[in-house]
Amino acid sequence: MQTNGLKVNELSVFYGEKEAVKKVSLSFAPQTVTALIGPSGCGKSTFLRSLNRMNDTIGGVRTTGEIWIDGVNINDPSIDVVELRQQIGMVWQRPNPFHKSIYENIAFGPRYHGIKKKKQLDEIVEDSLRKAALWEETKDRLHNSALALSGGQQQRLCIARSIAVKPKIILMDEPASALDPVSTSKIEELIAELKKEYCIVIVTHNMQQAARVSDRTAFFYMGKLIEADSTEVMFTNPTQKETDDYISGRFG
Numbered sequence: 001m002q003t004n005g006l007k008v009n010e011l012s013v014f015y016g017e018k019e020a021v022k023k024v025s026l027s028f029a030p031q032t033v034t035a036l037i038g039p040s041g042c043g044k045s046t047f048l049r050s051l052n053r054m055n056d057t058i059g060g061v062r063t064t065g066e067i068w069i070d071g072v073n074i075n076d077p078s079i080d081v082v083e084l085r086q087q088i089g090m091v092w093q094r095p096n097p098f099h100k101s102i103y104e105n106i107a108f109g110p111r112y113h114g115i116k117k118k119k120q121l122d123e124i125v126e127d128s129l130r131k132a133a134l135w136e137e138t139k140d141r142l143h144n145s146a147l148a149l150s151g152g153q154q155q156r157l158c159i160a161r162s163i164a165v166k167p168k169i170i171l172m173d174e175p176a177s178a179l180d181p182v183s184t185s186k187i188e189e190l191i192a193e194l195k196k197e198y199c200i201v202i203v204t205h206n207m208q209q210a211a212r213v214s215d216r217t218a219f220f221y222m223g224k225l226i227e228a229d230s231t232e233v234m235f236t237n238p239t240q241k242e243t244d245d246y247i248s249g250r251f252g
């Protein structure tokens with residue numbers, strides 16, 4: 001599903017008294033990949049989780065500011081978060097398939113959202129697995145346990161699962177950091193393919209990965225957004241000294 005993108009306006013996130021994300025404003029265009037980079041503890045994951053209200057599940061978190069998607073501020077208390085997470089999906093660092101079959105992992109979300117006909121579910125399962133580059137490897141064992149897949153395949157299954165509910169935006173929190181190099185490059189190829197259709201925001205510790213997969217890069221430091229620009233500019237000619245120091249490995 002297409003979107004006009006996501007626009008974050010002065011977003012702050014507090015854990016109790018601690019301000020982990022400080023008045024960040026940042027936009028994400030459709031059909032682009034944006035990498036969020038920065039040293040450990042700078043607030044990347046907190047910021048990412050706020051984009052589909054996953055921080056609501058953590059006690060003591062307070063959020064201020066606005067996050068606009070297609071004319072709706074998702075921080076509005078009246079927002080239905082289940083519906084929101086259908087539009088803005090999340091892929092976690094460690095693959096977390098349900099203890100169910102491959103088929104059921106994918107069919108679960110669409111069924112939850114009201115699709116009951118088997119033929120339609122079959123189509124969604126195939127289409128999602130194809131888009132996640134996993135169909136050929138799984139088409140003959142759709143009813144086997146998802147837990148029998150390799151770690152890399154499980155992560156692609158989790159991506160297929162998020163695609164199945166037709167999101168507009170896919171958030172990824174270090175989606176390849178628990179994977180071997182071959183599985184990592186498959187995930188990176190997949191991201192390049194998926195961006196033709198979706199707006200993707202990815203947190204990564206891996207600077208080479210950010211350079212390979214993203215169109216834009218945003219550098220966070222101590223809860224603040226220091227700088228965001230095209231990935232090429234960020235890696236060759238950043239404006240801010242902190243960005244330059246970080247990408248050239250002088251700290252972090």
Ligand SMILES: Nc1ncnc2c1ncn2[C@@H]1O[C@H](COP(=O)(O)OP(=O)(O)OP(=O)(O)O)[C@@H](O)[C@H]1O
Pocket residue numbers: 015020038039040041042043044045046047058
């Ligand atoms: N559930 C929580 N409760 C309290 N403080 C938290 C919680 N989660 C994160 N923090 C704090 O918020 C700050 C930002 O953490 P966050 O995990 O967003 O950073 P990060 O840049 O993603 O780090 P990393 O790269 O290590 O995952 C840190 O100081 C962290 O200790």
